[in-house]
Amino acid sequence: MSTSAIFEPLRLPNLTIKNRILRSSTGGRWDAYDGSGTQTRINWDLKTARGRVGAIISSHAPVHPRGRLLPGYALIDRDDRVPFWRELVRRVHEYDCKYIVQLAHAGRERIIGGFEYPTGVSSTDEPEPLNGFRCERLTTDGIAQVIAEFAAGARRAREAGADGVELAGANGVLFTQFLSSAINDRDDEYGGSLENRARFALEVVRAVRAEVGKDFFLGFKISIREHLDEILPWLDEGNSRDESLQVCKWLEEAGVDCIHVSTGGEFPHPRNPAGDFPTKEVVKTYDGLISNGMYTFRNYLVFRWWPLNAIWKWHWEKPSRKGVEGINLEDARAVKEAVRIPVICTGGFQTASVIAEAIETGACDGVTMARSLIANPDLVRWFERGHDRAPRPCTYCNKCLFNFVENPLGCYDDRRFDSRDEMIREILSVYEPVPEPVAA
């Protein structure tokens, strides 16, 4: 099968990308605790820009410190953050690669909340169910404030020269917490009916449009299915596909340029990133989360002790046992049939023929990748040279995911390297070049 479809430009409203491969939002804890950006994040993003992806979606960029998933990520919450983002975008552009800033608010999904704000905010005041992260219910005024923060974040991204923004609406963060029938328990105009639950997202979209105009790319990432019952069987599964399709239609009407299809009403989720539950790595890094939630100590004991950890691993890996690559394509195809705007899709992509087929059969217009590019930052180059897959593909072992809490993000599957030393060298290469000492 010809894979030429991958190399055709992706024409999105307000943004044309040189090929069909985008780096999905991925980033380690490279930045300062307060959210000021560093040279290391620039180095990290340049790895994939150099590898010839068409566009990079930034790591989640919180629009307020209370909305970060964990410290060590560059924020876009103040105007004095703009110089960092401008430098990052400028450097990525040198590789003919587009840069999209992902505007985010974690809500209650704060893996490490940090010392500044003891609790997160959410649509509800119920704690997050797996780890027990506590939160406060947003008031109507609080909602209006968060909406304004998103609009200001979008303006800053545009001022920094970015090619667009994506709203992080998937994977259990604040947008999901409003959209989800399983989470949102409000009885005001932001809860109850689907229309009410979608109000927050739609108001953010309209506020962003009012702030940056119509001619700036605006994407929305959404979990079409939440599958919350796959994490804990006693939870409601969350929104149905039809409900999410309706939300996508409303988003399109409100001015969204592209839907980015993901899955799962929590992060991580058995379907995202789909694959292994690497028990040994989890025990090593989840310990640092024990103080963050009401159920984290219980979870730690489950992950630590056999046979509890073996049962959990079996349970976690069940949804992805049929295959990881393209796990969301069915949902993407349904979205594509429901809306006129382009659709991009994430989920373990790393095989050229699989991607080309997805595009040619109309399941999506492009794909986004995270782990596959951590394993092979130059994956697109392999595709260009006619390889269907990189010689050492991502194994979906998810060790990257669980290491990044404590250690530098990178591929920790030592089977993919000639030696452990080589793996460590590759992981630490993100610190080259050394940041220039900056004189005042």
Added chain:
Amino acid sequence: MSASVIFEPLQFRNLTVKNRVFRSSLAGRFNNYDGTGTRVHINWDLKFARGGVGAIISSNAPVHPRGLIVPNYAHIDRDETIPFWRELVQRVHEYDCRYIVQLAFSGRQRDLGGIQYEKGWSSTDKEEPVHGLACERMTIPQIKELVQRFADAARRAREAGADGIEIHGCNGYLITQFLSPAVNDRKDEYGGSLSNRARFPLEIVRAIRAEVGSDFHLQFKITGVDYGDDLFFWWSKGTKIDDSIQVCKWLEEAGVDGFHVSSGNSFPHPRNPAGDFPVHDVVRGYDTMISSGSHTFRNYLIFRYWPFNAIFRWLWRRPSRGGVEGINLQDARAIKEEVSVPVICTGGFQTASVVAGAIERGDCDGVTIGRPLIANNNLVELWRSGVDRPERPCTYSNKCLINQIENPLGCYEESRFDSHEAMVSEILSVFEPPQFASP
């Protein structure tokens, strides 16, 4: 009592410091994981330079990544690190403040060992007893290699324009692991008798002198007394003061220009930093260390659950119940009486009259300060303006210490601030200015 003695210059053989106050080695995890330095680290040190201390002793600067204590400290393990140190030293010098780089190697005492090396190096292959941190016994070629790494790091410090170096020879890190009879169980020429146990630090001093010459300031931080049985009476006492005095004499002969007296053969230790065991903060911060050692999970349970945590806290606080400020002065005096180079001393100093008294009595020639400077960056300026003790002194709550594992180093004693927000904003001020700022 007049505090004027504090503001008299202190002369070492190769270095003059404008007053008697040094910032002791301390820093948070402000740098990159691989040990490359950042703007934030510079911001941190400038807080104290601006506050009027005479000299700053850097955060522990590992001479090799295997010798880190926790990741994200600035290393001095390769020549590429020199530009960072040069920039840092130059900025500190703008405040007429001297800069001393602390050359360090953790040995087996690696609180978070990181991804590069699974085990630390030590004189022994026995686990570190508190957390159960694993280690390998160093071979003689490894010892020789590490001696040279200290010398190379000293050369880098000099090339960076630093005013001197301090060898981190105390608090349970590698050099203590050689010096202490409670740890060192070697049968070769690096273990057994005191002269054998002292061989490793003496070789480091001689190698550094061979590398940087005799005209570069070299001070040695030493644990006067191990107090190994402070927490549990059945643990070995370790090094006593007479042995430390002998080691100091040998070190002086080998070319050391000054001694910095601390205590304890572990870090932390009930006497260093002496004070409270902040259970609530410990439970929040220690969880990250559970994967580090074989006793950490047990410890976590002790810290988490009453009455175990109450008993532990009581044991921890016992040695400092007689007072925190000047807790090491007796040991410093004992060493000062036997050596001819200046002696500086650490241990909770924050009262001008106490410091001046110690210097005038001849207990020590100067003091080094950690926590009280975190609480009051401008402590020296306050003293200069006639204040004996800051209005909001350090409470020795040790919340700074335990928070630095997960959070930016700073004062976490909320009772010292008008509000939580005021505390947060003071802690986060270290990030100003950011690396990427408007031109």
